[in-house]
Amino acid sequence: MPSFEFNGKTIETDDEGYLQVLDDWNKEIAGYLAKDEGITLTEKHWKLIEWVRDYFFKFQVAPAIKSLIKEVEKLENLSDKKEANKFVYELFPEGPAKQLAKVAGLPKPTGCV
Amino acid sequence: MAKAKASYKVPVLTGEIKVPKVVPGASAYEKMYQGEKDDMAALGFPASLEEGWEIKAVGIFKQLLTHNKALRDYMDICVRCGACTDKCQFFLGTGDSNNMPVGRAELMRRVYRYYFTPAGSLFKGLADAEPFSMEMLKKWFTYYYQCSECRRCSYYCPYGIDTAVITMAAREIMNGIGLGQKYSTVIIHKVFNTGNNIGIPSAALRNTLDELEEEIKDATGKDIKIPMDAEGAEVLLIVPSADFFAMPHMESLIGYAKVFYKAGISFTVSSYASEAANFGMFIGSYRNTQEVNKRIWDEAKRLKVKRVIAGECGHAWRAMYSYSNTMNGPFDFLDSKYRQPTHICDFTLGLVKDGAIKMDPSANDDKIITYHDSCNVARGSRMGMMPEGQFIIPRELIKACANNFHELRNGTNKAETYCCGGGGGILTDEVMNVRIAGSMPKMQAIREAMDNKGVNFLALICAICKTQFTKMYPLYGLDAEMVGGIHQLVSSAIIL
Numbered sequence A: 001m002p003s004f005e006f007n008g009k010t011i012e013t014d015d016e017g018y019l020q021v022l023d024d025w026n027k028e029i030a031g032y033l034a035k036d037e038g039i040t041l042t043e044k045h046w047k048l049i050e051w052v053r054d055y056f057f058k059f060q061v062a063p064a065i066k067s068l069i070k071e072v073e074k075l076e077n078l079s080d081k082k083e084a085n086k087f088v089y090e091l092f093p094e095g096p097a098k099q100l101a102k103v104a105g106l107p108k109p110t111g112c113v
Numbered sequence B: 001m002a003k004a005k006a007s008y009k010v011p012v013l014t015g016e017i018k019v020p021k022v023v024p025g026a027s028a029y030e031k032m033y034q035g036e037k038d039d040m041a042a043l044g045f046p047a048s049l050e051e052g053w054e055i056k057a058v059g060i061f062k063q064l065l066t067h068n069k070a071l072r073d074y075m076d077i078c079v080r081c082g083a084c085t086d087k088c089q090f091f092l093g094t095g096d097s098n099n100m101p102v103g104r105a106e107l108m109r110r111v112y113r114y115y116f117t118p119a120g121s122l123f124k125g126l127a128d129a130e131p132f133s134m135e136m137l138k139k140w141f142t143y144y145y146q147c148s149e150c151r152r153c154s155y156y157c158p159y160g161i162d163t164a165v166i167t168m169a170a171r172e173i174m175n176g177i178g179l180g181q182k183y184s185t186v187i188i189h190k191v192f193n194t195g196n197n198i199g200i201p202s203a204a205l206r207n208t209l210d211e212l213e214e215e216i217k218d219a220t221g222k223d224i225k226i227p228m229d230a231e232g233a234e235v236l237l238i239v240p241s242a243d244f245f246a247m248p249h250m251e252s253l254i255g256y257a258k259v260f261y262k263a264g265i266s267f268t269v270s271s272y273a274s275e276a277a278n279f280g281m282f283i284g285s286y287r288n289t290q291e292v293n294k295r296i297w298d299e300a301k302r303l304k305v306k307r308v309i310a311g312e313c314g315h316a317w318r319a320m321y322s323y324s325n326t327m328n329g330p331f332d333f334l335d336s337k338y339r340q341p342t343h344i345c346d347f348t349l350g351l352v353k354d355g356a357i358k359m360d361p362s363a364n365d366d367k368i369i370t371y372h373d374s375c376n377v378a379r380g381s382r383m384g385m386m387p388e389g390q391f392i393i394p395r396e397l398i399k400a401c402a403n404n405f406h407e408l409r410n411g412t413n414k415a416e417t418y419c420c421g422g423g424g425g426i427l428t429d430e431v432m433n434v435r436i437a438g439s440m441p442k443m444q445a446i447r448e449a450m451d452n453k454g455v456n457f458l459a460l461i462c463a464i465c466k467t468q469f470t471k472m473y474p475l476y477g478l479d480a481e482m483v484g485g486i487h488q489l490v491s492s493a494i495i496l
Helices: A027-036 A043-059 A065-075 A081-091 A096-103 B037-042 B053-067 B069-076 B089-094 B101-116 B118-127 B134-143 B152-156 B163-176 B182-194 B202-220 B249-263 B286-302 B314-328 B344-354 B375-380 B389-401 B429-453 B463-475 B486-493
Strands: A003-006 A009-012 B235-238 B307-310 B369-371 B457-460 B483-485
Touching: A003 A027, A027 A096, A043 A065, A043 A081, A043 A096, A043 B202, A065 A081, A065 A096, A065 B202, A081 A096, B037 B182, B053 B069, B053 B101, B053 B163, B069 B101, B069 B163, B089 B429, B101 B118, B101 B134, B101 B163, B134 B163, B152 B163, B152 B375, B182 B286, B202 B249, B235 B249, B235 B286, B249 B344, B249 B463, B249 B483, B249 B486, B286 B307, B286 B314, B307 B314, B307 B344, B314 B375, B314 B463, B344 B389, B344 B486, B369 B389, B369 B429, B375 B389, B389 B486, B429 B463, B457 B463, B457 B486, B463 B483, B483 B486
Parallel strands: B235 B307, B369 B457, B457 B483
Antiparallel strands: A003 A009
């Protein structure tokens, strides 16, 4: 199984670098995972990371994209969904479902998505 | 770790589809992740590849040849005429001769000749036969997962050889010796655990549906519901779980809900059968296909519905329409007045024709639309009662809810449609370059329609196609918003 060393601890990941163990996640590791994706985390990223993690621990699955976009619209006071969508892709260019899940330490969404 | 976007090889769109220079092994580097132990075991396969796999593989191969007369014929009857060579989008995109349908099939035929024909076992290499070596197994694992089982090549084969049957058999043999593909096996395991490919549990699904109902209410002022697990509803609606999760898929779900609302027909989705897709079919496993499919009919019985309607999902329609009856039928507990199952496009168009719902096509006047025929609908099923209904019905429905429609050029649509490049269980990121290569022919046809007819919207009826094109469009420099389901058009046009 792939893994990386972080602060003296071995962190296991799946083939694509998603954390294998939910409890391994912390803010420093999020920063490390984001950097690997070419992302520098800002306050705006953190708001989404925290929201998506709350959702996951409540529902055992990542939120639907529409829910995420709606949340962003609200959090950032944006005028419409189109703008919110653009905003999310600026933060997570490879797509919010997968890249956000990865940085937030959640499993990769599966299926036709 | 993540493959950098920069490493993607994206072809230039000129509108033309050219046959590439042949380079054997050109796409050998793109490989699937292997299936993990617990997923493999849950599907009834050995957890991993073990000593003695060759003998076991030949044994499974023999069983398949005995059970599946077609497979045996497909091994024997190819005359190497070459008609299929330039018909596969993965060959056209990669130039790899192992992705010519005959080249891909030859990987299996060489093994077949060695073990199952007198000439092959006596004369070996002279008879184009070779033993099932690790090197050959690696080629199988690579190239039988660079096929989307779209059957475009079969359409042109003068002998009617169904190459998808060969790919499915290869995957079944590999799974049987413990060499699985992660993407499909994870997904099937999730269906067994949660009812759907994504792994959405019941409470999460209800929450998503509540939010959608709210959104519809905000947009229309109407109380349009999406009931879940409602016993006694007339219709059980089976949609791909992407319709509960992804974009633009969710827009079609809103469209279905509006149709049921306006027609006054009660419906329900199910948290147990929360998936139309059937990846059991992709991996050629009869047992897994049957088990995934069975959930739908068990749920139809439990909820006491009168009919089952399938949402926008290409291979799901094939699995439900073409195989349900023999796998899990008969469905004599459902109302015999209706076709079981009914495709949502057939259902909605029927309501339009009966005058039960009305459309305002001008609502889609900002769109100049073309339609992509999904492989498994086009070449693996029918729709409605008339011949070629699977081509006619989606087009009639688009035209009922929009004024501007153009066909993609001949040779790229209907029975000759190119795959989106993500079908058959290969819609996974580790083979992104194969997906890009495979999308090239259809993308060229779309580019041509954009340039010559001003097309700005691609209408689809498949969750895989929607995800694949939404991923591909930006890579080719196009806006992903130009992709959506037919019921997204319905959603805009329906007069509530």
